[in-house]
Each structure stands twice: as C-alpha cells, then as structure tokens.
Amino acid sequence: MFTKEKLDYKAIALPDRSDMSDAQALEAARTHLAFMRKRHSVRDFAPTPVPREIIDLAIAAAGSAPSGANHQPWHFVAISNSGVKHQIRLAAEEEEEKFYAGGAGDEWIKALEPIGTDASKPHLDIAPWLIVIFAQRWGAFADGTRYKNYYVPESVGIATGFLISALHHAGLTCLTHTPNPMKFLNSLLDRPASEKPVMILAVGHPATEAVVPEVAKLKKPLGEILSVFD
Ligand SMILES: Cc1cc2nc3c(=O)[nH]c(=O)nc-3n(C[C@H](O)[C@H](O)[C@H](O)COP(=O)(O)O)c2cc1C
Numbered sequence: 234m235f236t237k238e239k240l241d242y243k244a245i246a247l248p249d250r251s252d253m254s255d256a257q258a259l260e261a262a263r264t265h266l267a268f269m270r271k272r273h274s275v276r277d278f279a280p281t282p283v284p285r286e287i288i289d290l291a292i293a294a295a296g297s298a299p300s301g302a303n304h305q306p307w308h309f310v311a312i313s314n315s316g317v318k319h320q321i322r323l324a325a326e327e328e329e330e331k332f333y334a335g336g337a338g339d340e341w342i343k344a345l346e347p348i349g350t351d352a353s354k355p356h357l358d359i360a361p362w363l364i365v366i367f368a369q370r371w372g373a374f375a376d377g378t379r380y381k382n383y384y385v386p387e388s389v390g391i392a393t394g395f396l397i398s399a400l401h402h403a404g405l406t407c408l409t410h411t412p413n414p415m416k417f418l419n420s421l422l423d424r425p426a427s428e429k430p431v432m433i434l435a436v437g438h439p440a441t442e443a444v445v446p447e448v449a450k451l452k453k454p455l456g457e458i459l460s461v462f463d
Pocket of ligand 1: 272276
C-alpha cells in the first residue's frame with residue numbers, strides 16, 4: 234500500500250467536521266448507547282443469505298479504523314462458500330474438543346460455564362458468512378521490502394470493534410469465535426505464516442428460536458468501569 238516515496242509529512246485541512254450542539258451530541262450519545270445495548274453475541278443463526286455488498290461495506294468500515302502509524306495491520310477473509318465453511322468447522326471443532334477436554338484448564342472451563350458453550354460449533358456451517366480476521370506483524374512495500382507494524386493487537390482490536398458495530402448497524406448479528414489455537418486458518422485460507430489469525434466472526438441473521446446466555450446481559454455499571462478527574 235505504501236511506497237517509499239510517499240512517506241513525507243504533508244498537512245491537509247480537516248476533511249470532515251461535526252457541527253452538533255451539546256444538546257444534539259447528548260441526544261446522539263444516548264441514542265447510540267441504546268442501539269449498542271441491542272447488540273448480542275448470537276450462536277444460533279438462520280441460514281438466510283446476506284448479500285456480499287453488506288459484508289464488503291462493513292469490512293470497509295473496519296478498514297477506516299485508526300491504527301499504529303496508519304499501517305492498517307489487518308487482513309479480512311470473508312467466506313460464504315459452504316465447502317470452505319465446513320472445513321473451518323471441522324478444524325475448529327477438532328481444536329475445541331481438545332480445549333474442552335482439558336486443554337483449556339479448569340479455571341477457563343469454569344469461566345465459560347455460564348455462557349453455555351461446548352465443542353460443537355454448528356454456526357460455522359449455518360451462518361451465511363464467516364469473516365476471519367488476520368493480524369499482520371509486518372507489511373511490505375511495493376518492491377517487497379518489509380516494514381514493521383506497531384501496536385498490532387490494539388489496532389486489530391479497534392478495527393474488529395468497528396466491524397462488529399458496522400454489522401450491528403446493518404441489522405446483522407455476529408459471534409466472536411476464537412478456537413484455540415487457530416493456526417489451521419492460515420493454510421485453509423491461504424494466508425502467509427507471518428499473519429496471525431485473531432478471530433472468526435460468524436455473521437448473519439439470528440434463528441427464530443435463537444437464545445443468548447442470561448449472564449451476557451450483565452454489564453458492569455458505569456461507576457465500576459469509569460473514573461473521572463474533572
Ligand atoms: C475476544 C473474544 C473471544 C470470544 N470467543 C468466543 C468463543 O470462542 N465462543 C463463543 O461462543 N463466544 C466467544 N466470545 C463471545 C463472548 O462470550 C461474549 O461476547 C460475551 O459472553 C458477552 O456477550 P455479548 O457479546 O452478547 O455482550 C468471545 C468474545 C470475545 C470478545
């Protein structure tokens with residue numbers, strides 16, 4: 234993406250500016266909070282297809298996220314092909330079986346109990362799209378020489394947050410799924426060994442009978458997650 238010739242600093246006028254009053258901003262912040270509280274991780278998907286363009290636009294929104302030195306150290310692979318989804322399911326379930334059989338350790342398994350998850354991952358077949366997010370430890374100039382990426386986990390985490398919000402905004406639901414380990418995704422999806430698979434997002438519409446764990450609705454109150462000096 235970068236060329237060695239384009240690395241000099243040049244300022245341009247701020248392209249976009251919000252002109253909301255405080256009252257409008259307050260209203261917007263309230264509306265946004267209410268909307269974000271309607272996002273739920275869903276594990277039961279309807280097989281209803283989702284047009285590719287919605288996925289493209291949501292990933293473009295993710296790609297607009299801030300990143301260390303603007304290196305954008307991410308790559309997204311979107312899969313609707315049922316054969317590839319099934320291969321991912323088989324490989325993920327193989328890892329999940331080892332994980333739930335003791336690989337995770339007792340404390341981790343105990344922490345997952347209220348979420349009600351197990352090694353079976355039918356959503357990987359049923360959700361119309363899987364988006365696999367890869368983190369890039371380094372990038373490459375057009376001539377093939379490498380440059381280091383900075384704050385990679387932070388940048389990819391923010392981009393993933395943008396993606397989840399964009400999907401929610403488009404009326405879709407998703408599940409952040411992290412089989413452990415995930416290295417099988419590099420060979421299945423033909424990504425270089427230098428990229429680290431970070432997560433699989435299963436994306437689609439919820440099944441009519443979809444349920445969520447009750448504990449997932451318990452979010453820490455503001456007073457617990459916020460300290461203010463004013
Ligand atoms: C980094 C990360 C990894 C997760 N991995 C899994 C997973 O492997 N399987 C799963 O069912 N849910 C997974 N989740 C979803 C969480 O269980 C879920 O976000 C949590 O229970 C809160 O529910 P909510 O997303 O509906 O607010 C993961 C979430 C995050 C942020």
